[in-house]
Amino acid sequence: MTGGPEPISAEARRALEQELADLLDERRMVAATLKDNPEVGDQADQADELQRVNQLDRLDRRITDITERLRQAELAGPARTDVVGVGSTVTVRFADGSVETLQIGEGAEALDQNLVTADSPLGRALLGRRAGESVRYDTPDGPASAAVESIGEPPA
Incomplete structure (x- = not known):
């Protein structure tokens, strides 16, 4: 933030x-x-x-x-689409091959399971990243990784 x-x-x-x-x-x-x-x-x-x-x-x-x-x-103004920030819609590919479209938001905006708060491990890892970059972050089950596929509305 x-x-x-x-x-x-x-x-x-x-x-x-x-x-x-x-x-x-x-x-x-x-x-x-x-x-x-x-x-x-x-x-x-x-x-x-x-x-x-x-x-x-x-x-x-x-x-x-x-x-x-x-x-x-x-x-x-509108959320940036060149770099992940608060308000961004981000499509992420996880290490297991699954792809999810997530919203980066604030804790007060916890709307559904597709919201990732900016202060969570994944949210912090994604902030400032661009499409094509990979991130590593900690989970309760240990270290994990993901790749930013796109920023902005999910691909059709």
Whole structure:
């Protein structure tokens, strides 16, 4: 990771935008349940009200995080296709001959099994590599290797 704004894949952008829309809907629903006068009601009502306020705080923090991540991705522009970086789509051939198309992303973007975080052993090994280069990395079963076949959308 460069320390500057990092791009994200189109898939990760769509997922974050959907999560943001869902969070905004949830926030509207929770906010609508809050009472104007928290002094009204018994202690159970007040505890319930406090729980909803805490839920709003949690929602607001996540909304802020996602909004900032989308803004940073916009500043970063599209993922590079000449060298592997955060946001790249990478097709990799493993030592056993299997080929997989992976997304290099951040931990917060863990969308599915095809996402490799930039701070994982494979992710760190792939960062900065070009098509045709091989990488070595550690796995729980020992050292492994892979070759970068392509960067960008998977070959048709």
